[in-house]
Amino acid sequence: MSSTTHVLSAPASHALPASPWPIFWIASIAVFLVSMDSTVLFAAFGTLRRAFPEATAADLSWVLNAYTVVFAAMLIPAGGLADIHGRKRVFLIGVALFLVASVACGISSSVEFLIAARVIQAIGAALLTPASLSIVLDAFPKEQRAVAVSLWGAVGALAAAIGPSLGAYLVDQMGWPWAFYVNLPLGAISLWRGAAKLRELKGASKMHRVDWVGMTLLIISVGAAAMTITQADSPQWRRTELLAAAATSVIMLAAFVAWARTARYPLVDLALFRDHTYSAVNLATLAFGTAFAMMFFAFFEYMTRIWHYSLPLAGLAITPGPLLVIPTAIITGRLAGRLGHRPFLVIGSLIYASSGLWLLLVPGAEPSYLTHWLPGLFLSGIGVGMVLPSLSGAAVAGLPATHYAVGSAVNQAVRQVGSILGVALTVFFVGHASVTKADFGPLYGLHVVLSLITGLLCLVVNTRPQARSAS
Template structure:
């Protein structure tokens, strides 16, 4: 084992497996919701907390854990995070009620927050600048694979074994990563003793928690006064945090402002948020469309997306390597443009009654774009970051990505619900003309009022629940339900098209913003780890 210790590609494999676990658990739970509701006798609201509390904890603590990696050592934080995440996965799988599962998910979020920022920090400290783009390309490929593996693997496990195995599957992966991290990953630290800004930790955590809670739960609570109060509190806490951080810029701040003096890092932070909005905009409405309009199973819907993600995973390391040779800005711009074009093509193709293969050209173009995004984006962001600030830089960048995910989910979800309510009313009014006058008004009212009671968009649903009056002939009941299904299918397609326009526009803005980055030749890169020492030569 000693001859493999510190090998950059072995280290990258270890980091990627750990990173894969945390991303997998963001998406894998979604497909198991119906089964968990049945087996745990849970409400939908409780299941939404199972999903959201993981993201809340992860987003709120990324900056803090990134800085902790600078203080305690990135390998120490990575190992601790993997161990905590693995134990929490066992607790999730053993949960007997919703409360136990929610608490276990909080612990999972703590473990994920501890390990995620360390992956980029250790990559920066392990790979020389001229090979860092290829390494970060692999890191980006992991993000694409995990995104599609979540619903695909989750659908397979739920269908063939039990929902608990979406968590138990993490245990062998976590055990392998833990052993590899202890034996093979060097403990890269710097020769300067560092301290943690505790007031900054409290302010940052409170700010991010208020913001992420409000954005995640706003739609469910109908954007009530309490939600707006949380957003106002987040804004106030952010101002206090920034003022406090400014006063500490010469004394180990949690957020070093010097990071944003580099235009590449500042622009890429914004671009990373736009990419996440695009990913949510692609997967959220499209996965609902595949299952609810085309009646694909969760497993089949995941497989529809698989070719695009395979293309992305194969291309991402190549794009990263090209970033090392010619610079990442233009590769990133091309990738974002292809991503937007692929989504626009998908919008044009989407309709009722489509076959799975009809989406593949558009999705593969989008996959080509995604493959050219993650590696170059992180390479450009981190190319001028001093190694002593790597943890802070990684924590901030990952936090902004998670906030982009939450903002994208809230915005895309709100647009989809708004457009769906309107399109269902319009489509119901058009198709109700074929129904007898005795049931027409009630049919229209069912779709008109659907949004007030919560739109039903699950597989086999119609967006409303039309209830024919007692004594209605069976043939007419069947006709009403067929008409309702048709209203929902066409209404969802009409709502999906303007919904996809939002992430397409955001991605386009991200592509254009790349022109603000100063072009740097690979030869201009600084040495990868000046002043760093390896104090982890023994396991």
């Protein structure tokens, strides 16, 4: 009998519960909150600048990036903990920690306290995310997993997409703390139902060590890269300091890879990357995650600072794109189960590149929402719905059950690194006090390039069922 940790302890007469969907929604509610939390502050960024006037834009970017750096670094050991110690246990601990930290964020009276609370929130988010996907994978029979994973990814993509819209409304009507308090009702439901509904067998008896060295190297590398970009035009930083930060990032990344090759229990098992599909999907996730974060941050900056929309109006104006994510992802997931993920990843990347090209060339300095903005928004919603869930599905398509949590955690961590770079690049291009339409040109140009790189990388992805079974 395999020693793999299982999520559900079903009755002896059944291999699976009568319906896996209640399990899916318990797991997905928490991931919805985590994904929404990663983008909801895009809408609150201007309000935070007014609430903490002593902080610079680069300082405040760490309210977003401190969360994302720690989230990215903690996802991988959290996946291992879920596989070893029980996915239900780790999932519930993560949800509880995320909710407590959300309250701490809301009551913060200084930027330093807010950043510290965001770090704790990131640890909770990292614990629950890979456990959630493992729960979903174990709950469904093999023939339904492509649809379930695509829908799981779609829930996260939708949450990340509507985060700015919802955040705009909450921040405008109730103040920036409600960008965090909004997590509490749904999070409490997931915690309550998860404690009652989820069942699991005991995990493997052998306890693996957490790779603190690898985690530290990764945090320093990613943090130094984000610091280099966000502070690139800061008068407080000299060129030699910026070069030193960039060099630190590169050196720590090289040290991380070298350590992973020799450590007994490395943070990232490099053997995972022997699968060409897995390697290509993670590189594509890095490129697309960067473009995705840039897009939403730039949306709000353009609408509020170039078109001078109010925050609620900007949030409402962004909504049509995210509404296309779920139906697109459902259709894509059903077809990917038969055809594989490659056609949807490639076509979706091209559509997403088209949205960046539209926003680069068409909108002007004067508002013209229906003809100049909405078509680009529709293209972005369809592109996100095709690509983001498919990346999550393709990443785990060829993994054995024992590596579900760790393998998916690596992919989610790579996406978060992309988000860090996307936020840092957006702050660099349009985070200064005086912004013009021309400042958005390089940003949307990079959006197009990253989308095309995503499509090129996905040309080698092969997740067709017959291809995976034959390999």
